[in-house]
Amino acid sequence: MKMKAAVMVELGKSLEIQEVTLQEPNANEVLVKIAATGVCHSDLNALNDESTPLPTILGHEGAGIVEAVGPNVKGLKIGDKVALSWVPYCGTCEFCVTGAVHLCESAFGPMFNGTLLDGTSRLNKDGKTIYHNSLLSTFAEYAVVPELSCVKIPDEMPLTQASLIGCGVATGYGAAVHAAKVTPGSTVAIFGIGGVGVNAIQGARIAGAAKIIACDVKEANLEIAKKFGATHTINVACENTEEQLKAMSDGYGVHFSIDCTGNTIATENAWKGTRKGGTVVAVGAFNPNKTLNLPAGGFHRLGKVLKGSFYGDTQPFRDFPVIARLYLDGKFNLDDLILNRIQLNDINEAFEAFHNDCCINVGRTVIEFPLENNFDNKRTIEFVTVENSFKRTDDTELVEA
Numbered sequence: 001m002k003m004k005a006a007v008m009v010e011l012g013k014s015l016e017i018q019e020v021t022l023q024e025p026n027a028n029e030v031l032v033k034i035a036a037t038g039v040c041h042s043d044l045n046a047l048n049d050e051s052t053p054l055p056t057i058l059g060h061e062g063a064g065i066v067e068a069v070g071p072n073v074k075g076l077k078i079g080d081k082v083a084l085s086w087v088p089y090c091g092t093c094e095f096c097v098t099g100a101v102h103l104c105e106s107a108f109g110p111m112f113n114g115t116l117l118d119g120t121s122r123l124n125k126d127g128k129t130i131y132h133n134s135l136l137s138t139f140a141e142y143a144v145v146p147e148l149s150c151v152k153i154p155d156e157m158p159l160t161q162a163s164l165i166g167c168g169v170a171t172g173y174g175a176a177v178h179a180a181k182v183t184p185g186s187t188v189a190i191f192g193i194g195g196v197g198v199n200a201i202q203g204a205r206i207a208g209a210a211k212i213i214a215c216d217v218k219e220a221n222l223e224i225a226k227k228f229g230a231t232h233t234i235n236v237a238c239e240n241t242e243e244q245l246k247a248m249s250d251g252y253g254v255h256f257s258i259d260c261t262g263n264t265i266a267t268e269n270a271w272k273g274t275r276k277g278g279t280v281v282a283v284g285a286f287n288p289n290k291t292l293n294l295p296a297g298g299f300h301r302l303g304k305v306l307k308g309s310f311y312g313d314t315q316p317f318r319d320f321p322v323i324a325r326l327y328l329d330g331k332f333n334l335d336d337l338i339l340n341r342i343q344l345n346d347i348n349e350a351f352e353a354f355h356n357d358c359c360i361n362v363g364r365t366v367i368e369f370p371l372e373n374n375f376d377n378k379r380t381i382e383f384v385t386v387e388n389s390f391k392r393t394d395d396t397e398l399v400e401a
Helices: 041-047 107-112 165-179 197-206 219-228 240-249 264-272 315-326 344-353
Strands: 002-008 016-022 029-039 061-069 081-084 124-126 128-130 142-146 151-154 187-193 211-216 232-235 255-261 274-282 305-309 339-340 363-368 379-382 389-396
Touching: 002 344, 016 041, 016 142, 016 344, 029 081, 029 219, 029 344, 041 344, 061 142, 061 165, 061 379, 081 165, 151 315, 165 197, 165 255, 165 315, 187 197, 187 264, 197 211, 197 219, 197 255, 211 219, 219 232, 232 240, 240 264, 344 363
Parallel strands: 187 211, 187 255, 211 232, 255 274, 274 305, 339 363
Antiparallel strands: 002 016, 016 124, 029 061, 029 142, 029 363, 061 081, 081 151, 124 128, 379 389
16 A cells, blocks of 8 residues: 655655555554654754664554454454553563563564564565664555554544654653652652653652652753652752752662663662662663763662663553553643644654753654545555555554544
């Protein structure tokens, strides 16, 4: 089938809006009509990363409606609303069978190579391969993705809000609830109030923390943090962070610190401001050329835990529906994470905003796609491949987003 997509054709350059060809899903794959997709800073990183294969379609935060399924797909049907996870897992390795699906390595080889799980691409233009991004490539009208990237969500869940769940929202929420295991009545410090940090605040609030301290260098971000549940703030550029954290926690330090910055200095400050027996979670990605320095004297007597957390220890099929339900129940704020709503043709404006220090970065610009064509009672979708063509016609009536 032909579709419109934003294609990365050159390192660091603007994306090009092109008509590309998408092939049908293989046995364990799903065709999703993309309804909305967030523009994440990680997409900018990929745009500037020399290891990104070219050409590629970026985008890894998305939600939409199932349009077709491969013959081995059992858990989804045409018309289901889904939020997409960019980290599918194998389900059989040692990590998966013990519940730590976020540590499964099966997706990363294909992910780095720009393919789907079987090592091939479903995308091309005039017969030339186009690569996938994070096994999703949501900057397009449709995506063929692994079944294990599709998490069914309630029919009443709006898809623009749902599109945010799969990356920063789940990572921040999971960092507080699953990685740190924040306890009711505790004191929590969150470092870095961006797309992940603000959701770590929400996770800590939902977990029952009594005091949530937002730590950042931007006063605007600290003000925004209060809207999501922060009870106190520290401008780490102006104040002694360790002293302030201890002053706000009876001199002991906080019970939990969650560093979302990827800055080793922030992690060191988080460690110093956390009490004996406390937990420090580092969820941001460090520069591999940096060194993390912690005081060695009396280290064994502190009883502290320093933990790295990938994807907030998220289990998508457990956590995405929970977050959706919390939103629908008015307990999780996704609405205020939507900074702008744009069309695909305007995608480069969202990338340009990342370079503007005056722009708010607590949230996402979301690309929305029109879904009106999906509400016809009869629809025909055609896929064209080198070997053959595949046609599906169905009478499924979809629920409007």
